Amino acid sequence: MELGYLIGTVAKMGALVAWIYGLLWGLSRERKWQKALTIVAAFAVIQLVILSRVGGLALFSAFDQGLLFQAITMTMVALGLNLIYGFNGQFSLAQWGFYGIGAYCAADITYRWSNGDASGLVVAGLGVMLGAAALFGVGAFLKRKRGVPVLSAFTFYLIAIVIAGIVAARIGQPLAASMKSGFGTADAPGALASPATMQIVFFLAVVIAGAFAAEASFIFGLPVLSLGSDYFGIATLGFAIIVKTLLVNTDTILPFPEMKGGRGMIGIPKLLPFANAADGEASGFQVALGAWTPAWLWIFLFFVLALVLIRNFVRSSTGRAALAVREDEIAARAMGVDVAKNKLLVFVAGSFLAGVGGGIYAHYMGFLSPGSFDFIAGFNPLIVVVFGGLGSMTGSIVASFGWIFFLEGLLRVLLGQLGTDAPSWRLVLYPIALILLMLVRPKGLLGTVEWGFLKAEGASRIRKKAAAKREGD
């Protein structure tokens, strides 16, 4: 049983890594239809595997699907952190805090919506938009007024965003109340509670959660990013602790009784339920199409979007400037790079991904506990990023999958077979494995290696392409 399980999990992990490799390879093809075909094929493969039953047993059990899901949310958080730490060189522990912010923000929106209250969506959506407008407005104002010290600028931004928030709440609440008659209420659910609308609201909630986390990171990062890297790290630790404390006190010092503080938020609509693995009793191979849910469509969509966006970000002039800032801030300044702006931009982009990841996570769990967003847990994405290779997007992805499957899948279950105390050994074996790996590969699993789509185009390849183009003409 144990050996079979071990082989099974390793095989699944290998298959998933191969799947990622295939996806990245396909996306690196030249033509648009090839890319589109890759995306469709990659989705079809993963969806088919999930729906497949052999002798009535799912290839990917609900537990495995959960692991895969966790791996993908971890990928998003880790990619964001790698952007900040690996590509920009800013050691940050705040990523997990933004993950928590995103999770609670998205959860609150859909929770209220499913209870016949559109105010979460309207206020948060309005707030995020007004907040962005306020930040851009103040930014433009400060740009004209030269030489404003960072802390003064921070005060301006803070005041602007607080005003935006108050205005959003004041306008949003009556607006949401007036929409109530159109959408129905909890007692008589109208369009509000229909499954299709729910999916749209879910998508909006996740995007808003990302934007909310991004704006929070802007306000936090603006004064703090001017600190040197180590001091910045300590400040981000402080931020993670603040977030945890606020989440514990959501019902006391924050006005969100539905989040229930330290007891944990329950009743979040589970919008990403997985295909039920138990149905289908037929022997032999079978694809249980009846068990299909939109869960993997969403997860896959967000996964691919995250990949594409982060790659486009890194492989651009802004991304190169970010790398230059990591290598040498002073030289980057002397090369005409606005270092402060670049660091802030990268920090905001990374936090956006964390917020989106959190939003997705909340709708799979259906339950949020502040304990999950403790800063100790915040070391997990850091481990994944270092483990995969600082400055390697592929490394972060592969390490997320490997880490989740190794820690949760393999060790927990394998040791669980041995007795009730054995799962504790997992946190002994896992650090040992970590130490060994760092000794063997000090630059992480993949160093700075990238696969297919994520690869940087070197000069030789650019020349080859240009030559091919000339021949084609």
Add this chain to the structure above:
Amino acid sequence: MADDTILKLHKATKAFGGLLAVKDFDLELPRGSLQGLIGPNGAGKTTAFNLITGLIPTTSGSIEFEGERIDGLESFEITRLGVARTFQNIRIFANLSVLDNVRVAYHAHAGYGLADSLARSRRFEKKEAELTEKALDFLSIFKLADIADEEARNLPYGQQRRVEIARALACDPRLLLLDEPAAGMNPREILELMDYIHFIKDRFSLTILLIEHQMRVVMGICEYLTVMDFGEAIARGTPKEIQSNEVVIEAYLGKGAGKSAAS
């Protein structure tokens, strides 16, 4: 341009606490000149460079570039105006390829925004291709095109210097500041470097100000020298004049040395 002074420092002063690293320092660079800034260690030469490029703010005094005040500007803004520099201890982007080292310098003039790059718009594709082609052409001028994909840290020292200078030139400057370009070079490399400086000066019609300890370089290529000691300019003149200037010899070798050196 009527006024042919490209850079003008007037009573530029930098105090670190009670220490005056640069004190009432005046400097005028005519357009197209190649001047040297020399002096004993700790004389404030690099600090003067840092003031010009805005890496540290001036305490008092003014700095004008092409007739406009640049003191108080951020260093990236000064670079974008047309002042580029290299560093005493090479500050190359070690883990980036040679090509990317140069492409970073184009960041300010990339011609596309963040939205373009995220969406990979047509504009991005076009501008990025142009930019890369420009960078590759640029590298071939310096005979670095063959190693464009090499990570900068793997290059030998002399080549790293050349990459650093190429990178500074990619900023499209009119004034180039070289901080000890010949440091750590052997005599043959120094000769190459001197040719190289002449070459880039003509090719990019630059004004160059350089700090150097290697007298062979200073006396060989500089048209005019300013000597600093304890943050102040103690002598100015052509290399010939400076060589026999007693104040300078005193600053370098100590009091009383002047007579024996002159004799």
